[in-house]
Amino acid sequence: MRKNLLTSTLLLGVVCLFATDFQMKKGTPEIQSISKLAFGDQGILFLGDAISAKVFALDLGDEEQLSVDKGINIGDLEGEIGSILGTSAENVLIHDMAVNPRSKNVYFSVSRARAEWASRWQLPNELAHADVLIRLSPGGDFDLVDLENILFSEMNLPNPVGSDQEHRWKKGVKLRVDAITDLSYHAGKIYVAGLSNEEFAASMWVAPFPFEKEVEISTLEIFHGAHGEYETHAPIRTFIPYELNQASHIIAAYLCTPLVTFELDKLTDQDHIKGKTVAEFGSGNYPIDMVAYESNGKKLILMSNSALPLMVFDPKEVEAYEGEITTEVEGYLAGIPYTPKSGSGTQQLDNFNEKYILATQRLPSGKLALASLPKERLTQ
Numbered sequence: 001m002r003k004n005l006l007t008s009t010l011l012l013g014v015v016c017l018f019a020t021d022f023q024m025k026k027g028t029p030e031i032q033s034i035s036k037l038a039f040g041d042q043g044i045l046f047l048g049d050a051i052s053a054k055v056f057a058l059d060l061g062d063e064e065q066l067s068v069d070k071g072i073n074i075g076d077l078e079g080e081i082g083s084i085l086g087t088s089a090e091n092v093l094i095h096d097m098a099v100n101p102r103s104k105n106v107y108f109s110v111s112r113a114r115a116e117w118a119s120r121w122q123l124p125n126e127l128a129h130a131d132v133l134i135r136l137s138p139g140g141d142f143d144l145v146d147l148e149n150i151l152f153s154e155m156n157l158p159n160p161v162g163s164d165q166e167h168r169w170k171k172g173v174k175l176r177v178d179a180i181t182d183l184s185y186h187a188g189k190i191y192v193a194g195l196s197n198e199e200f201a202a203s204m205w206v207a208p209f210p211f212e213k214e215v216e217i218s219t220l221e222i223f224h225g226a227h228g229e230y231e232t233h234a235p236i237r238t239f240i241p242y243e244l245n246q247a248s249h250i251i252a253a254y255l256c257t258p259l260v261t262f263e264l265d266k267l268t269d270q271d272h273i274k275g276k277t278v279a280e281f282g283s284g285n286y287p288i289d290m291v292a293y294e295s296n297g298k299k300l301i302l303m304s305n306s307a308l309p310l311m312v313f314d315p316k317e318v319e320a321y322e323g324e325i326t327t328e329v330e331g332y333l334a335g336i337p338y339t340p341k342s343g344s345g346t347q348q349l350d351n352f353n354e355k356y357i358l359a360t361q362r363l364p365s366g367k368l369a370l371a372s373l374p375k376e377r378l379t380q
Helices: 002-021 077-085 315-320 375-379
Strands: 025-027 036-039 044-049 054-059 093-099 106-111 132-136 142-144 150-156 182-186 189-195 202-208 216-224 229-231 238-244 247-253 258-263 272-274 276-280 287-295 298-305 310-313 339-341 346-351 356-362 368-374
Touching (some): 036 093, 036 106, 044 182, 077 093, 077 132, 077 142, 077 368, 093 346, 093 356, 182 238, 189 238, 216 258, 216 276, 238 287, 238 298, 238 315, 247 287, 287 346, 287 375, 298 315, 298 346, 298 375, 310 315, 356 375
Parallel strands (some): 216 272
Antiparallel strands (some): 025 150, 054 150, 093 106, 106 132, 132 142, 182 189, 189 202, 202 216, 216 229, 247 258, 287 298, 298 310, 310 339, 346 356, 356 368
């Protein structure tokens, strides 16, 4: 009994210390939409909530380090999740996926709205507000994550796009769903892309974690070669922080697939920043997700798309690209090249371990699979 009491006391002390270090409190976060997911240090899950215009940091007790050398393959991911939620696979809509790099547990934000998906131009967050968080263990076990009475902290995004503003060409869609279009943790800071209520709406918010200081906001401008014009109202759709020429950058992709870089040091509060357009990968497409990976000593970036194949491109090509695209491109492609890879229907991506990238992929049968993509094969 004394041993159990001592163990419990020590564990409580560790939890309290951990919560204090990250400025967390215990309670139930008021989450309205699980729009985007990303992991930081010590197994902290960052949850971007576009509707409330907040980012939550969640301590789900998932910090144990686990070494896994195998992949995960599930033939009917929506069916498995549907069985937990008491609905059919046809109703399960996955909004985002993130792998905890420590435990290798996989997290999915989910709603019950896929049956309403009627257009290739619709995005999951435009159909519904994800209200469920599902966890998958490396061994293949699913469970519903309880978000009540947990350790968490939160930050507000200053001046997000208004909740009543209508999308220009999508009838019935509120721009508020794009208040957060992607987020990433890098070197002790959270980077959040989306739309603000600034004159130039495309924005990037930056905040140190723990959430102690005020959030900084920069507005963004890019030249879109396929459209032949500068744009300030289209948000980044997917991005990753990356070191280019010994300086920290963001590599970002937009609707109709221009690829753009921004220097992180220039993302200072209340500044307007112009990105460098280094490629046009093809119009009529939503870029969905992007991951950096390494195999056989070679560093590459993989991107998934709504209408185009999986793309692999070399960050060294990005570094070496002279000048930038500032005039309307002739033809479909311009700038740095990419290598198309098989895997049509691939949606969400994240690094799983040294050998595999996890991907959700729509199969010819119509089922959504969770597939482990070998990094070595993607590198060839």
